[in-house]
Amino acid sequence: MSSNMLEIASVFMFFIGFYGVITSKSIIKSIVAISLMEAAVVVFFLSFGFIDGIMPPIGTDLVNVADPLPQALMITAIIIGVAVTAVNLTMMISLCRQFNTMDWDDVRKDTE
Amino acid sequence: MIGTGFILPIFIFFWIIGAVLIVKEQHIHRLLVTLGIFSCISFACYLLLASPDVAMAQAVISVFATITFIVAFEKYYKYADRSVIQAKPSMVKFLAPLCFCIVLAAMFIYFIPDYPFATALRDQYVSMFKTDIGGENAVTAIYLGYRLYDTVFEALILLVSIMAVIHLSHYKDLAAPRGMPSEIQNSDIAAVTIRLVCPIMMLLCIFLIANGHISPGGGFQGGVVAASLFVCRYMIHDLYDIPIVQVINFEKFIFVGIVLLGALFIYLSVQTYFPINQTAYLVAMNMLIGLKVACGFLIVFYRFIAFERR
Numbered sequence: 477m478s479s480n481m482l483e484i485a486s487v488f489m490f491f492i493g494f495y496g497v498i499t500s501k502s503i504i505k506s507i508v509a510i511s512l513m514e515a516a517v518v519v520f521f522l523s524f525g526f527i528d529g530i531m532p533p534i535g536t537d538l539v540n541v542a543d544p545l546p547q548a549l550m551i552t553a554i555i556i557g558v559a560v561t562a563v564n565l566t567m568m569i570s571l572c573r574q575f576n577t578m579d580w581d582d583v584r585k586d587t588e
Numbered sequence: 589m590i591g592t593g594f595i596l597p598i599f600i601f602f603w604i605i606g607a608v609l610i611v612k613e614q615h616i617h618r619l620l621v622t623l624g625i626f627s628c629i630s631f632a633c634y635l636l637l638a639s640p641d642v643a644m645a646q647a648v649i650s651v652f653a654t655i656t657f658i659v660a661f662e663k664y665y666k667y668a669d670r671s672v673i674q675a676k677p678s679m680v681k682f683l684a685p686l687c688f689c690i691v692l693a694a695m696f697i698y699f700i701p702d703y704p705f706a707t708a709l710r711d712q713y714v715s716m717f718k719t720d721i722g723g724e725n726a727v728t729a730i731y732l733g734y735r736l737y738d739t740v741f742e743a744l745i746l747l748v749s750i751m752a753v754i755h756l757s758h759y760k761d762l763a764a765p766r767g768m769p770s771e772i773q774n775s776d777i778a779a780v781t782i783r784l785v786c787p788i789m790m791l792l793c794i795f796l797i798a799n800g801h802i803s804p805g806g807g808f809q810g811g812v813v814a815a816s817l818f819v820c821r822y823m824i825h826d827l828y829d830i831p832i833v834q835v836i837n838f839e840k841f842i843f844v845g846i847v848l849l850g851a852l853f854i855y856l857s858v859q860t861y862f863p864i865n866q867t868a869y870l871v872a873m874n875m876l877i878g879l880k881v882a883c884g885f886l887i888v889f890y891r892f893i894a895f896e897r898r
Contacts, residue, residue: 479705485603485604487693495689500611504657509611519630525705530638531638533725542639543710551641555645555746561653562753563749
């Protein structure tokens with residue numbers, strides 16, 4: 477699978493997550509869709525320079541290895557992603573406590 | 589990697605199918621199960637993309653994130669019954685966002701650059717990291733050496749997000765009393781199984797942190813495993829008795845330690861009259877980052893547990 481195909485697949489994936497964010501009625505489903513977008517971004521970065529038969533950049537004899545820089549950045553992105561998810565869930569619980577609902581429409585009605 | 593060219597498209601296909609299923613799912617319990625399966629497929633995709641470090645991070649993080657989702661959802665199950673089964677959306681509400689997303693995706697795909705991948709920086713990193721930073725894992729060498737600033741600011745963002753969690757979940761009259769059993773009913777089978785699994789997890793945590801500079805793993809992954817250990821402890825003993833304020837202060841001190849150790853390493857590597865032990869630096873830094881991440885996720889989990897207990 478070439479690097480270009482992987483990039484196209486991850487762009488599709490990102491917009492599947494985006495669709496989920498803008499159309500879901502439940503707040504918890506929007507948060508799950510945001511984590512889908514994060515997964516798409518990770519695959520997009522990991523597919524830079526990917527060719528079949530490439531090796532992980534670990535070990536003593538390093539020939540024909542993958543680029544280690546996007547991998548190091550993506551570990552950071554995954555940890556930040558779960559921190560963002562935790563903050564989102566906390567905000568969701570605060571909203572639930574205030575408006576007694578998990579539905580975007582009801583929250584909007586209550587604030588009007 | 590034998591067979592990557594054949595297996596990877598299959599996994600990518602199931603990955604996209606899993607995402608579509610998550611977006612279309614109406615029932616929240618099924619949504620969380622599908623999210624777990626999706627994380628598992630993501631793990632396989634990252635592994636097949638020749639990045640075992642990222643795959644390891646995804647594996648441990650998806651366990652922790654799923655637990656957090658379940659705890660957050662169980663706390664607010666009573667509000668959820670209206671959004672579980674949604675009414676079928678009208679045609680306009682279904683088609684207009686779909687067209688919008690397809691147009692945006694087509695634009696992104698059209699503008700993906702197709703010039704050849706520049707390999708100069710990769711070759712530089714791969715050929716020089718053993719003498720510059722040390723260790724045998726190029727990924728660890730980058731996030732603890734060449735890109736140390738990124739790691740420091742990542743630790744800072746983690747600190748800030750934990751403060752946000754604490755601040756947003758602060759309700760004085762609903763705060764959980766310390767040392768009290770929780771309301772969640774635990775089964776004996778789960779407690780016995782977790783007692784058996786805990787030592788293996790502890791070994792895995794120590795292995796990931798101490799061996800992170802020569803094998804896949806490192807501070808982030810080991811730290812999340814350590815936080816999961818505390819989640820397991822909660823499931824066995826069912827007590828809210830960790831002094832969370834001390835843990836928060838301890839985490840801040842560890843952040844200062846990360847900054848000071850990184851600055852010391854950068855200072856010592858640019859001068860020549862004082863030799864440094866690179867392996868000791870890598871292990872110590874991985875240990876500090878592991879402690880930091882473990883404290884952070886422990887605080888997040890305990891805030892979620894303590895959110896509304898009366």
